[in-house]
Amino acid sequence: MVDKAKVEQAIRLLLEGIGENPDREGLKDTPDRIARMCTEIYGGLDEEADQHLLKQFQVENNEMVLEKDITFYSMCEHHLMPFYGKAHIAYIPNGKVTGLSKLARTVDVYARRPQIQERLTVQIADALDRVLEPKGVMVMLEAEHTCMTMRGIKKPGSKTMTVITRGEFKNNIELQKQFLAMVKD
Ligand SMILES: Nc1nc2c(ncn2[C@@H]2O[C@H](COP(=O)(O)OP(=O)(O)OP(=O)(O)O)[C@@H](O)[C@H]2O)c(=O)[nH]1
Ligand SMILES: [Zn+2]
Incomplete structure (x- = not known):
């Protein structure tokens, strides 16, 4: 099960790490977007x-x-x-x-x-x-x-x-x- 809160936190840190401002308009929803994307592209982890x-x-x-x-x-x-x-x-x-x-x-x-x-x-x-x-x-x-x-x-x-x-x-x-x-x- 993807822990969306953890992924959001991680993406925020990643953006800071590359020298970006995670609060700027274009990026402010990116952690949420990526967390939702992860449930899709890593959804196979919960399945056989x-x-x-x-x-x-x-x-x-x-x-x-x-x-x-x-x-x-x-x-x-x-x-x-x-x-x-x-x-x-x-x-x-x-x-x-x-x-x-x-x-x-x-x-x-x-x-x-x-x-x-x-x-x-x-x-x-x-x-x-x-x-x-x-x-x-x-x-x-x-x-x-x-x-x-x-x-x-x-x-x-x-x-x-x-x-x-x-x-x-x-x-x-x-x-x-x-x-x-x-x-x-
Ligand atoms: N066997 C295999 N290797 C993969 C696959 N996907 C990526 N790799 C390889 O994983 C290796 C990781 O090598 P590292 O030396 O640890 O990482 P790196 O410094 O980023 O290596 P480079 O890709 O050569 O720049 C690379 O040779 C990739 O090409 C895969 O599906 N199978
Ligand atoms: Zn690779």
Whole structure:
């Protein structure tokens, strides 16, 4: 649960710290705005994806399901700057599938936390594995980290790719190729 009073206090101090006047017209509501924003962008801290993924349907056809180009925004935990991009999620069902929107909800739950991209990728794969008990899972994230593009090393256009494979995807190169071909199309 975000402690709004604490966040407001912190932002006031931050503004003072950078030599600004937190009481000037343009900044006087900023601590409140940021506190409200924090409940949105860090709202995933109070949630797990399980509740969403439990919306399930029985199936007889256990062919791969792929949801691609799921846009996400997260905050890098080292600099508290945004990283954002696309998530691609595939799984091979084992008698049950979840609602399609629930895959995107899963991404949001774990993206709306202070994160590193590697952990975000693992948490998405873990949630699918845990709740759907599928035959296999593959998750790929591609993102731009603003801590690498607008500050520091400043490499605009650079992208970070992370991949996790579980179950049948783990050692099956053909399945992995199929995933990559479908993501590329
Ligand atoms: N592995 C990983 N590293 C990340 C992620 N987001 C940011 N980083 C890196 O975290 C590192 C933090 O490095 P530090 O040396 O502690 O911080 P810094 O002095 O601000 O480093 P620079 O970014 O190189 O200026 C940097 O190399 C970032 O690029 C992420 O999602 N995964
Ligand atoms: Zn960063």
